[in-house]
Amino acid sequence: MTDTKKKTVLVIGGGSVGAIAALNLEFGGLATVTVVLRSNFKVVKENGYSIESCDHGSVKAWRPAFVRNEVPNIAAESLPPYDYIVLTTKNIPDVPPTISTLISPALPANNTHTTLVLIQNGLNIEKPIIQAYPHTPVLSGVSLIGSEETAPGTIVQDDRDRLLIGAFNNPNLDAETATSRAKEFVTIYGKGGKTEVSYSDNVAHDRWRKLVYNACLNPICAITGLDTGRIRLADGSVEGLVRPAMREIVAAAKANGVVLGEGVVDDMIEVDPLDLYLSPSMLADVRKANFIEFENLLGEPLREGKKVGVQMPTLEVLYHIARALQWRTKEGRGLVDIPEKRKH
Amino acid sequence: MTDTKKKTVLVIGGGSVGAIAALNLEFGGLATVTVVLRSNFKVVKENGYSIESCDHGSVKAWRPAFVRNEVPNIAAESLPPYDYIVLTTKNIPDVPPTISTLISPALPANNTHTTLVLIQNGLNIEKPIIQAYPHTPVLSGVSLIGSEETAPGTIVQDDRDRLLIGAFNNPNLDAETATSRAKEFVTIYGKGGKTEVSYSDNVAHDRWRKLVYNACLNPICAITGLDTGRIRLADGSVEGLVRPAMREIVAAAKANGVVLGEGVVDDMIEVDPLDLYLSPSMLADVRKANFIEFENLLGEPLREGKKVGVQMPTLEVLYHIARALQWRTKEGRGLVDIPEKRKH
Numbered sequence: 001m002t003d004t005k006k007k008t009v010l011v012i013g014g015g016s017v018g019a020i021a022a023l024n025l026e027f028g029g030l031a032t033v034t035v036v037l038r039s040n041f042k043v044v045k046e047n048g049y050s051i052e053s054c055d056h057g058s059v060k061a062w063r064p065a066f067v068r069n070e071v072p073n074i075a076a077e078s079l080p081p082y083d084y085i086v087l088t089t090k091n092i093p094d095v096p097p098t099i100s101t102l103i104s105p106a107l108p109a110n111n112t113h114t115t116l117v118l119i120q121n122g123l124n125i126e127k128p129i130i131q132a133y134p135h136t137p138v139l140s141g142v143s144l145i146g147s148e149e150t151a152p153g154t155i156v157q158d159d160r161d162r163l164l165i166g167a168f169n170n171p172n173l174d175a176e177t178a179t180s181r182a183k184e185f186v187t188i189y190g191k192g193g194k195t196e197v198s199y200s201d202n203v204a205h206d207r208w209r210k211l212v213y214n215a216c217l218n219p220i221c222a223i224t225g226l227d228t229g230r231i232r233l234a235d236g237s238v239e240g241l242v243r244p245a246m247r248e249i250v251a252a253a254k255a256n257g258v259v260l261g262e263g264v265v266d267d268m269i270e271v272d273p274l275d276l277y278l279s280p281s282m283l284a285d286v287r288k289a290n291f292i293e294f295e296n297l298l299g300e301p302l303r304e305g306k307k308v309g310v311q312m313p314t315l316e317v318l319y320h321i322a323r324a325l326q327w328r329t330k331e332g333r334g335l336v337d338i339p340e341k342r343k344h
Numbered sequence: 345m346t347d348t349k350k351k352t353v354l355v356i357g358g359g360s361v362g363a364i365a366a367l368n369l370e371f372g373g374l375a376t377v378t379v380v381l382r383s384n385f386k387v388v389k390e391n392g393y394s395i396e397s398c399d400h401g402s403v404k405a406w407r408p409a410f411v412r413n414e415v416p417n418i419a420a421e422s423l424p425p426y427d428y429i430v431l432t433t434k435n436i437p438d439v440p441p442t443i444s445t446l447i448s449p450a451l452p453a454n455n456t457h458t459t460l461v462l463i464q465n466g467l468n469i470e471k472p473i474i475q476a477y478p479h480t481p482v483l484s485g486v487s488l489i490g491s492e493e494t495a496p497g498t499i500v501q502d503d504r505d506r507l508l509i510g511a512f513n514n515p516n517l518d519a520e521t522a523t524s525r526a527k528e529f530v531t532i533y534g535k536g537g538k539t540e541v542s543y544s545d546n547v548a549h550d551r552w553r554k555l556v557y558n559a560c561l562n563p564i565c566a567i568t569g570l571d572t573g574r575i576r577l578a579d580g581s582v583e584g585l586v587r588p589a590m591r592e593i594v595a596a597a598k599a600n601g602v603v604l605g606e607g608v609v610d611d612m613i614e615v616d617p618l619d620l621y622l623s624p625s626m627l628a629d630v631r632k633a634n635f636i637e638f639e640n641l642l643g644e645p646l647r648e649g650k651k652v653g654v655q656m657p658t659l660e661v662l663y664h665i666a667r668a669l670q671w672r673t674k675e676g677r678g679l680v681d682i683p684e685k686r687k688h
Contacts, residue, residue: 223567224668233682234671240664275686313657320584321665324568327578338577342619 007083007188010106011064012036012071016147017119018088019049019155021189022064023056025086028191034066034082040152041069053147053157055194073105081108084115084185086141091120092291093128094326095335100132111136115181119143119163121214121281122296123207123304126168137178138168139185140203142210163189166200208253209260212268213280214297216245219318222282222292222325229277232269241314242269248312252305282322291329294322351427351532354450355408356380356415360491361463362432363393363499365533366408367400369430372535378410378426384496385413397491397501399538417449425452428459428529430485435464436635437472438670439679444476455480459525463487463507465558465625466640467551467648470512481522482512483529484547486554507533510544552597553604556612557624558641560589563662566626566636566669573621576613585658586613592656596649626666635673638666 007030011022014037025031037044048061072079085106091099099118107114112135118125119141126138146159165186167178183199190197200206220241221231231237246265253260261267272278282292302315330336351374355366358381369375381388392405416423429450435443443462451458456479462469463485470482490503509530511522527543534541544550564585565575575581590609597604605611616622626636646659674680 220665220668224665225672226668230672230675230682231668233680234668236664237668237671240667241661273686275683277685314661317585317658317661320580321564321568323584324570324575324578324581327581328569328574331574336577338574339619341621342617 006030006032007184008032008034008080009084009086009188010034010036010072010082011086011088012102012106013087013089014040014044014064014067015088016149016155016157017143017145018086019051019149020053020055020145020147020157020161020195021086021088021119023049023051023053023059023062024161024189024192024195024197026064027056027194028188030188030191031084032066033064034068034072035064036068036071038069040149041067043153045069047153049153049155051155051157053155054159055157055161071102071105074108075105081111081113082106083113084117084188086117086119088119090291090293091118091122091125091296092293093295095291095330098128099125100128103129104132107133107136115139115185117141117165117185118168120296121210122293123211123300125296126170130168130170130172134170134172136170137173137181138170139178139182140164140166140168140200140207142200142203142206144210161195161197163195163197164200164206165189165197166203166206168203204256204258205260208249208256208258208301209264211253211297211301212246212249212260212264213271215249215301215315216242216318217268218280218282219292219294219298219322220245221280222286223318223321225283225286227277227279227283228272229274232274238269245314245318248305248310248315249301252301252308252310252312255308255310256304286325289329289332292322292326294319294326298322350374350376351528352376352378352424353428353430353532354378354380354416354426355430355432356446356450357431357433358384358388358408358411359432360493360499360501361487361489362430363395363493364397364399364489364491364501364505364539365430365432365463367393367395367397367403367406368505368533368536368539368541370408371400371538372532374532374535375428376410377408378412378416379408380412380415382413384493385411387497389413391497393497393499395499395501397499398503399501399505415446415449418452419449425455425457426450427457428461428532430461430463432463434635434637435462435466435469435640436637438639439635439674442472443469444472447473448476451477451480459483459529461485461509461529462512464640465554466637467555467644469640470514474512474514474516478514478516480514481517481525482514483522483526484508484510484512484544484551486544486547486550488554504540505538506540508542508544508550509533510547510550512547548600548602549604552593552600552602552645553608555597555641555645556590556593556604556608557615559593559645559659560586560662561612562624562626563636563638563642563666564589565624566630567662567665569627569630571621571623571627572616573618576618582613589658589662592649592654592659593645596645596652596654596656599652599654600648630669633673633676636666636670638663638670642666
């Protein structure tokens with residue numbers, strides 16, 4: 001059934017990032033990919049993906065080797081363990097299930113074989129996983145892709161897939177193992193030549209650098225309801241909100257041993273072209289009344305900065321507002337009970 | 345036409361606060377009231393107000409002595425100057441017209457006769473007016489009424505009208521003049537006995553005290569989309585946002601010579617009953633895509649606090665977010681131009 005020379009890869013989350021990842025992995029010819037889908041399962045199962053990509057051109061009715069609507073239970077199905085499990089879902093630790101719970105059925109007991117690849121944003125996302133599966137190699141994927149699922153199974157990728165892969169520090173494993181898995185994954189992922197994937201030996205730097213955008217612009221846009229173009233036009237928002245927040249992240253990174261380049265604040269303010277009026281993920285999520293990834297993107301860098309004595313007053317307020325927005329979404333979904341309204 | 349023993353009062357703004365003010369003023373028998381209306385002019389002109397009031401009971405088809413749809417131009421109409429002009433509109437200095445411009449046609453040149461009464465929230469609202477009309481007595485009205493215009497001309501007042509009247513400091517006038525006008529206005533307003541109006545000799549205290557609610561809970565609710573009940577239930581919002589913001593206002597007040605009572609923070613957190621889920625004014629305005637009074641309620645206390653060296657990191661962030669929300673409303677109303685979206 002499966003080509004035994006190929007690596008088996010389970011991609012959990014087949015949205016705009018996961019679909020392109022699956023495509024790159026299969027396109028290189030070194031992997032057999034199983035994709036776990038939810039909302040778009042039926043469409044992709046029946047018709048495949050329809051992809052318009054700046055990297056791959058027009059790809060119609062494309063199906064990965066296997067498509068599933070839930071995470072496979074390898075013990076119950078007597079499946080061999082996957083070589084790689086790639087996570088491309090949102091990572092929202094404050095709303096169940098956690099990533100650790102989600103992947104559990106697909107991991108063998110006392111796993112050392114399967115390597116996890118977290119193509120997810122934020123800080124400390126590996127920690128609960130390493131705690132739950134101490135000998136599992138866990139890789140960091142920092143993606144700069146611009147892609148969108150415009151309809152179920154329809155992916156428009158209009159900005160190149162640039163992916164930085166490195167090994168998260170795992171005190172239970174020798175560094176060599178994790179590093180060699182990272183380099184192998186880069187080879188498998190990049191083999192097709194249609195993507196910019198590279199190995200990084202500085203995961204902390206990759207992640208803190210992206211947080212300059214994700215802990216600042218992302219929640220500020222979500223809270224104000226303004227996209228990354230409009231926030232640059234709105235009276236005083238860049239100088240009053242965006243820049244102070246970004247400076248706090250740069251300071252927190254530095255206090256944690258990560259020196260970001262001099263121009264990183266301006267680079268991140270201008271990374272989205274003003275006149276494309278792009279909505280970062282949290283703004284898109286707030287508009288759809290979806291949960292936001294505020295704990296990993298905002299809460300963790302805030303806590304890491306404060307832990308080493310960095311003053312972060314702007315992020316502190318943004319964090320608590322984001323938390324209130326998350327509570328509002330929870331209430332909207334019936335996840336919190338509140339006292340009945342009094343008739344006065 | 346006008347009973348010459350009565351004082352003439354022009355009430356600008358005949359919504360939920362102005363209608364009850366007009367009713368109290370006429371009910372006492374000491375004033376002839378002209379109300380300037382906008383959106384509800386036609387309804388009130390034709391049918392009068394329909395008022396359900398905890399103070400006045402059910403009042404049907406009630407009309408003040410005169411109803412107008414714009415501020416009278418007393419020079420052009422050869423009208424005698426009003427004894428009092430009461431402002432009950434929103435006060436939004438960042439969106440024209442300013443209050444000074446609005447009242448201009450109703451004030452005589454080099455006015456000393458007409459007393460202005462600002463039943464409006466926030467700090468320093470008298471300053472642009474005294475600058476424009478240096479010898480005009482200006483009174484502060486701090487209102488704690490609970491009333492709502494549920495349909496044009498239909499007012500539901502379900503919480504008592506409590507009004508504190510005092511004289512703003514005006515360096516161009518002797519204190520006696522302003523004080524005697526304030527006391528006279530209290531007499532006129534309270535004569536009917538259906539309201540709790542009183543004279544206050546500490547306007548700064550009255551205003552800073554109300555800011556503990558209005559500079560903090562009000563914008564926090566507007567920004568998070570949560571009412572004053574829900575904000576008390578939402579994970580960490582009171583301790584993470586509301587209380588730190590309120591403490592900053594208490595500190596700014598103190599540094600400006602106004603000592604607020606020990607329990608003011610808790611009092612203001614709990615002033616709205618949790619299970620009524622009341623929406624403060626800025627939240628109601630954001631929901632209707634109306635402009636918010638953020639400059640007088642939030643910007644001025646922030647500036648006054650910082651001027652005397654008080655650290656106000658929470659209010660600083662809330663201020664800039666509120667300013668971004670205001671910009672969004674301006675864009676929605678076509679008041680700002682932005683570059684066209686690029687076709688990519």
